[in-house]
Amino acid sequence: xxxxxxxxxxxxxxxxxxxxxSFLYRDNPFYKLAEQIFVGLSAGYGLIYVVYSTxxxxxxxxxSQDFSGNLILLIPFALGLMxxxxxxxxxxxxxxxxxxxxxxxxxxxxxxxxxxxDLLLQVGATIINPFQGSTASEIxxxxxxxIGTLCGVYFxxxxxKQEGLAKIPSKIGVYFLMVSFGAxxxxxxxxxxxxxxxxxxxxxKDWLHIIN
Amino acid sequence: MxxxxxxxxxxxxxxxxIFSEFIPHRPFSSIVDSLQEWxxxxxxxxxxxxxxSLLRMNAAKVSxxxxxxxxxxxxxxxxxxxxxxxxxxxxxxxAGILGQGASISAWLGKKPFDYTYTHVFVPLSATLFSLLAFxxxxxxxxxxxxxxxxxxxxxxxxxxxILGRTGFGTMLTGWLPESYRFWHLPNLADxxxxxxxxxxxxxxxxxxxxxxxxxxxxxxxxxxRSYLGGDK
Numbered sequence: 001x002x003x004x005x006x007x008x009x010x011x012x013x014x015x016x017x018x019x020x021x022s023f024l025y026r027d028n029p030f031y032k033l034a035e036q037i038f039v040g041l042s043a044g045y046g047l048i049y050v051v052y053s054t055x056x057x058x059x060x061x062x063x064s065q066d067f068s069g070n071l072i073l074l075i076p077f078a079l080g081l082m083x084x085x086x087x088x089x090x091x092x093x094x095x096x097x098x099x100x101x102x103x104x105x106x107x108x109x110x111x112x113x114x115x116x117x118d119l120l121l122q123v124g125a126t127i128i129n130p131f132q133g134s135t136a137s138e139i140x141x142x143x144x145x146x147i148g149t150l151c152g153v154y155f156x157x158x159x160x161k162q163e164g165l166a167k168i169p170s171k172i173g174v175y176f177l178m179v180s181f182g183a184x185x186x187x188x189x190x191x192x193x194x195x196x197x198x199x200x201x202x203x204x205k206d207w208l209h210i211i212n
Numbered sequence: 213m214x215x216x217x218x219x220x221x222x223x224x225x226x227x228x229x230i231f232s233e234f235i236p237h238r239p240f241s242s243i244v245d246s247l248q249e250w251x252x253x254x255x256x257x258x259x260x261x262x263x264x265s266l267l268r269m270n271a272a273k274v275s276x277x278x279x280x281x282x283x284x285x286x287x288x289x290x291x292x293x294x295x296x297x298x299x300x301x302x303x304x305x306x307a308g309i310l311g312q313g314a315s316i317s318a319w320l321g322k323k324p325f326d327y328t329y330t331h332v333f334v335p336l337s338a339t340l341f342s343l344l345a346f347x348x349x350x351x352x353x354x355x356x357x358x359x360x361x362x363x364x365x366x367x368x369x370x371x372x373x374i375l376g377r378t379g380f381g382t383m384l385t386g387w388l389p390e391s392y393r394f395w396h397l398p399n400l401a402d403x404x405x406x407x408x409x410x411x412x413x414x415x416x417x418x419x420x421x422x423x424x425x426x427x428x429x430x431x432x433x434x435x436x437r438s439y440l441g442g443d444k
Contacts, residue, residue, distance in 0.1 A: 002321030009331030016332060020339040024346060032280060036287035038336040039266075044294025045333060047263045048325065052298075052306045054256040058249055076250035080257030087264055096218040096440055098254045103431055103439050104222030105251045108229035111428035118421035122414050137394055141407035148408055152415020173415065178362045180412030182369030183404050188348070189370070190377050195342035202335070 014207045017199055126150075148176035219434040226432035267291065297324040369404055376401025 019034035059077055062070045079098035086095035126149045130142035155173030162170045204210045225247055232244035270284040278284075301313030303325045313323055320327045352370075357363065375381030381397035388395055394403070430436035 001319050005320045005327070009327060012331050013335035016336050017339045020336065020343060023343060032283045033286060034336060035340075036283040037290045037332070038340065040287040040290030040292075041294050041328065041333045041336070043263050043266055044291045044298065045329060046259060047295060048298030048303060050256045050259040052303060054252050056306075058256075059253050072246070073249075073253075076253040079250070080254050080260075083254060083257045083261055084264065086261055087268065092441065093214045096214065097221060098257070099439060100218035100222040101225050101247075102251060102254050102258065104225035105229055105247055107222070107428040107431040108226035109248075111425050111432075112230060112233050114421035114424040114428075118417045119425070122418050122421075126414060137403060141403065144407045145411045145414070148411025149414045149418070152412050153418050156415065156419035174362060175365055176408055176412040176415070178365040179369040179404065179408040180416075182366040183373045183409045185352070185366070186370040186373030186377075189345070189352070189374055192342060192345035192348055195338055196345040199335075199339050199342050 010206055014203060017203060122149075144176075147172065152176050215437070215440055218440055219437065223432055223434060226428075230432075263291075294325065294328060297328060301325065303329075369408075372397060372404060373401045 016034050016037070019030040022028055023031040059073055063073055063077075079101065082094050083098045084095075085091035086099075126146060128142060128146070130146055131139055133139040133142055151169045151173035153173070154169045155177065160166075201211075205212070228240065228243050228247060232240040267288060270288050273284045274281045274288065298308065300308045300310045301316060301323050302308035302311075303323060317323050322330065375384065376397040376399075381401070385395060385397045393399060427436060431439070
């Protein structure tokens with residue numbers, strides 16, 4: 001029986017693959033059907049995943065094992081339930097309390113994380129001796145990293161109008177950003193084409209058994 | 213009352229987390245551990261709120277018989293089925309209300325939730341994202357119209373990275389002698405990723421970090437209050 005169900009599963013996957021690809025012709029009922037099923041399944045998957053990975057182990061499992069020892073957890077439980085009051089306009093204000101804790105905590109976590117990893121570490125990684133490389137390409141690369149980072153940061157400085165000589169580093173920063181956006185675009189194209197190849201491979205290999 | 217207490221809560225919770233970074237001892241360390249656990253639990257309920265909002269929006273479309281309401285109904289049904297399967301028999305190693313569902317798992321080969329995930333959700337999401345491979349071609353045409361030095365740089369970098377990551381790119385420059393190794397497309401693509409791309413990404417990260425720190429402090433200090441919503 002599992003083999004039969006696996007075969008049915010492969011046919012289902014092939015059907016939905018064609019439903020989505022049918023959009024290449026134009027918007028049609030099959031695409032709309034697949035799109036809405038995807039939305040529904042995504043929401044359902046997300047909810048179940050959060051329940052099993054966050055709410056059950058951090059809240060219900062602890063309360064069921066030792067209720068009196070974990071009484072403090074009733075506070076986030078109550079705050080969580082208060083969060084749900086946002087759905088009705090009249091009770092919306094109650095949700096401000098849990099939201100403010102989430103926002104305050106996440107803002108502080110972001111501040112500290114950005115300060116350490118995105119600011120101090122990145123600045124530290126840029127303060128290097130460019131001539132420590134062993135080859136010409138390494139030395140030129142190190143110089144590019146230093147110049148590109150400084151000019152790129154300068155480009156994002158909006159407090160003063162950049163004109164005259166002050167515009168030159170900003171322009172250089174834009175050139176570096178353009179190269180980076182081009183490289184990122186190239187990577188995105190490759191990732192999407194890999195996904196497309198994956199779907200074609202599924203159709204030709206798993207579904208039709210045309211290729212090995 | 214309705215606005216000041218939330219502002220105080222945000223200020224206190226934010227300050228405790230920041231203090232705990234500089235004073236990693238009790239009581240700050242234990243308070244911040246509890247606070248992060250609370251944060252996860254409340255965020256879980258926020259996910260539930262998001263799902264409820266989505267369902268409410270779709271249910272309104274179905275009840276008012278708006279255009280294509282049938283598809284929204286199918287969306288609600290597929291959501292309900294996924295949640296029901298996950299709640300009854302669980303997912304992966306997790307048991308549901310009815311336990312591990314050994315009999316239904318033996319029949320399907322997997323738990324119903326995992327079966328739907330593998331055979332419906334994964335193909336749908338992979339195909340939806342692969343669809344962008346076709347539309348990205350028209351985006352590329354618009355992005356690569358060469359008018360300025362900036363668009364030239366964008367195009368050249370993208371083409372080198374794309375070709376450098378394929379066998380075709382290797383073949384194109386494979387005939388170059390070893391002394392010109394730097395100009396081999398895969399090496400050129402690596403160079404672009406390692407140096408100019410790193411420089412630009414680093415500039416973006418540093419600038420974004422300054423922005424995050426500024427807006428984070430504004431929230432903690434109560435200057436930024438938009439998350440509280442209206443005045444009622």
